[in-house]
Amino acid sequence: xxxxxxxxxxxxxxxxxxxxxxxxxxxxxxxxxxxxxxxxxxxxxxxxxxxxxxxxxxxxxxxxxxxxxxxxxxxxxxxxxxxxxxxxxxxxxxxxxxxxxxxxxxxxxxxxxxxxxxxxxxxxxxxxxxxxxx
Numbered sequence: 001x002x003x004x005x006x007x008x009x010x011x012x013x014x015x016x017x018x019x020x021x022x023x024x025x026x027x028x029x030x031x032x033x034x035x036x037x038x039x040x041x042x043x044x045x046x047x048x049x050x051x052x053x054x055x056x057x058x059x060x061x062x063x064x065x066x067x068x069x070x071x072x073x074x075x076x077x078x079x080x081x082x083x084x085x086x087x088x089x090x091x092x093x094x095x096x097x098x099x100x101x102x103x104x105x106x107x108x109x110x111x112x113x114x115x116x117x118x119x120x121x122x123x124x125x126x127x128x129x130x131x132x133x134x
Contacts, residue, residue, distance in 0.1 A: 001054065001070075004047035005107055008077055011040040011084070012100055016093050018086050037086065044081060048074065069113055073106045 014037040021030040051074045058067035080099050083091060 001051070001107070004050055005103065007040065007043040007047045008080065008103060009100060011044040012096050014040045015084050015086055016096055022086070063117060066110070066113055066117055069110045073103070073110055076103060076106055
């Protein structure tokens with residue numbers, strides 16, 4: 001998941017850079033940034049496959065609540081993908097940064113939930129082990 005978040009962040013940074021070069025009519029930098037933007041857009045899009053795989057694994061493990069949280073994070077990233085692009089002249093760098101901060105908060109919440117889930121599973125295992133040893 002960290003790779004996916006990093007790809008989203010890279011993509012958004014490249015969109016911001018492209019907009020700056022476009023608005024400043026800096027053609028040389030704009031072409032270079034266009035290449036980076038295309039590459040990062042591809043990585044962003046391909047990252048959804050990894051999220052789908054992670055969701056499937058969570059479902060197999062019976063971690064439905066974690067899967068739902070991961071799904072919510074993915075849906076938010078999908079909204080970002082639709083909103084943050086070079087063709088959206090209305091979106092500002094500040095708005096892009098706000099979206100990235102929200103995504104980071106969602107990631108933080110998911111990691112906290114994963115930690116809580118793992119602790120609960122560990123405690124269940126300890127309790128079963130204790131009951132068996134009686």
